[in-house]
Amino acid sequence: MMLLDSIGSVFSVIALKPIIMLMFFVIFLASIGKSIGVRRMYVNMLVRIFEYGRQNIESVRKLQYSNLNSSDVDEVALTTKELSTDSIDQSSNSAKINNVTKLNGVVTQMVNGDTNNGNSVISRVESLILLPGVENCPSKNRDSNQQDEIETLEFNLSNCLDYVKSGMEAIIEDEVTSRFEAEELKNWNLLTRTNRHYEFISLRLTVIWVIGFFIRYVILMPCRVFICFVGVMWLTICTALVGCLPEGSTKRRMVKMVLIQCFGVLSSAISSVVNYHNIENRPLSGICVANHTSPIDVLMLMCDNCYSLIGQRHGGFLGILQRALARASPHIWFERAEAKDRMAVARRLKEHVSDPTNPPILIFPEGTCINNTSVMQFKKGSFEVGGVIYPVAIKYDARFGDAFWNSSRFSMLQYLYMMMTSWAIVCDVWYLPPMTRNEDESAIDFANRVKSVIAKQGGLVDLVWDGQLKRMKPKKEWKEKQQEEFTKRLKGE
Template sequence: MMLLDSIGSVFSVIALKPIIMLMFFVIFLASIGKSIGVRRMYVNMLVRIFEYGRQNIESVRKLQYSNLNSSDVDEVALTTKELSTDSIDQSSNSAKINNVTKLNGVVTQMVNGDTNNGNSVISRVESLILLPGVENCPSKNRDSNQQDEIETLEFNLSNCLDYVKSGMEAIIEDEVTSRFEAEELKNWNLLTRTNRHYEFISLRLTVIWVIGFFIRYVILMPCRVFICFVGVVNCVVGFAIVGLIPNKKLRIMANDYVFKHTFRIFCRSLSAVIRFHSREYKPKNCGFCVANHTTPIDVAILSTDHSYSLIGQRHGGFLGILQRALARASPHIWFERAEAKDRMAVARRLKEHVSDPTNPPILIFPEGTCINNTSVMQFKKGSFEVGGVIYPVAIKYDARFGDAFWNSSRFSMLQYLYMMMTSWAIVCDVWYLPPMTRNEDESAIDFANRVKSVIAKQGGLVDLVWDGQLKRMKPKKEWKEKQQEEFTKRLKGE
């Protein structure tokens, strides 16, 4: 038995040796910022597999459609023909319209799958959209002719109907809540967290799903955890050594290398494929790099190409370890969200930071919370009041390979990392945009909105005016009062 155990141990070591050597080779490539193209080949292969899965699902759906009860199909055709005549009474007409709609809905769902893409349940056509700044934009869809007509009207009970309609739409689906849910995919990506009960729809797709499950959980996940562990050790030890260097110039150079080296390892642990665009606009020192915020991984994504000073909420646990390690080697700004007094201190430290040309640019996410990468929400004005150059950056993730959005109210950081390490990959595009400065006659809010619109346009995101903190707090009292004032003016005919 002892001999058999020894032989088994030897074979285990022999089997693990190539895998360990491969992981260290990946870490070495990350340390020098090089790639041999394996991850891109892997992503391209996944795209072809997803496309095959889509075709397989569609073929099964078409088969189900063809097997529909012929009487149901005949009823659709007959009812449609009857509805075109004038001899049908109103009550029966209404009932048959409902039947046709229901049957056509079944047919559509069987052919194309679920028609709802997760972004919108209702269609807001010519409805009154109430925004926080109603004095500037009381309605998105109210044209000038309609406005002139309303101003000449006296009190009419129907004046409140558009507000009632807008309120009902907000109850069904508001613009804010849907931005804190995972982006729903048009096609299934073989992950059970985005499952639409497709894994058992056909034998071929089941086999592919089982193989993919084995690869993600048995092969990729252990390797990714090991590489991430090496990255954490490199972060803690590397920045501790950098912090001991007395010469400032040498310390800055060492910090730049260790900073990018560390976050490249973290990104390799997630099989991240990052495409940078317009690198001539890369942020310079003593400025602000402003980006939309989807996940804490945003920091790692951007830091593979440039070193930054970070600003954000002070965390505990895993993130706290990284924050304390980073602070040993370079200037970073951590604050408590609940402490209002910290805002003044943060603004003062920001001014001090940008006044030193040797400091790295500050990486800021003005939304203050993670959004699901479908939109950009209100930018806080604090970082736009300090002055200095703003370097906008747009980040867009490809949700087919893994949903990068972190719902912090639902998942802890470790749960989120577990989900990322069992996803297929993290694929994203990063656009560096031309630097922007605040105009003399421009307020900080207007400047923030201008930067936000540029980022939203480049990233193909929806530009929203709502504050992302609405997922944690109730609307401000001032917003309610503005809506009441606007409604009062409409009733008075002003």
């Protein structure tokens, strides 16, 4: 018995030895900023598997629909034959004709597929849309016929119907709260968190799903946890050592080299594949602003350049990283609830930007995570400092893993678990040309201009709403503005 146990332990060591060597090889390559293209080959293979899964699902659906359609057609023919007999009265005929019409409609819909095609359920082209500011309200552009109808202060029920209609549209399709949920996928990516009950739709797809489950949870996840642990320890040690160096150009070069190296190792823990575009616009100083999806936005950007960070002070795992980074380079951490701390943050931000030797400071003006389908309101604070703004657009490919962090639903450890059990994290980063504030331009207008450029490049929806709406109710000022606008409509102004 002891001999069998010894033999089993030997075989276990022999089996684990290649995996351990592979993990250290991955860490070594990431530490020197090199890649042999394995992750890109892996992602390309996943694309082909997803495409095969899509074709398999469609073929099974067509087979089911064809079987259903054949039975429906027989029922239609039988009903039509019965309608042709003289023994059926007129009332019965009309009822069956209606049934045949409905049945034909069902058959047509099943053959052609979903007629919605992902479009909006309701059309808001000419409807009243309630926006935060009165200046954005389309009710001012109503036609002259409506203006002629409102001649006195007498209240008519029709005066408020536009607002009732707009409220009902917002309930049916809320463009705000839907941005704080996971992005909807067009095709299934073999993950149960995006499951549409497809894993058992056919035997082939079931086999692929089981194999993928085994690879993600038994092979990839333990390796990723180990690499993440090594990366965090390496980051803590390196930043502590670099922090002991005297201030100067040597320390700045060492900090940049160490941070890019350490974040390269951490990016391997989630099998990240990042495509950087227009690197000639990479920021070297000043303020860098980007759309915000999750904390790993910092990871994606720090693999290519060194930044100083500004953000809310966290505890737990993120707190460890924040304290480690603060030892080596200047960063700004603040408490969201303290108004006095915000004033100190603005002052420290100006001091940081005024020193050209400091690395560019990375800011996410949205102030919260959005699900990577849109860009919401940019806070004006970072655009009042002055200087050059470097916009950066980040777009994740949700097919391989959803990078969005719903902080109100998942803790950081839960989020890391989801990242490490995803297929991979694939994203594109665009460095956009630097932008400066015009002389006659307000900070709000400048922020909106930068936001629109980022949204256009990343293929995101440009929204005027404040992302903090997922934590708080609409501001009282917004309601008052809409009330004032409604009063003007009653007056006929």
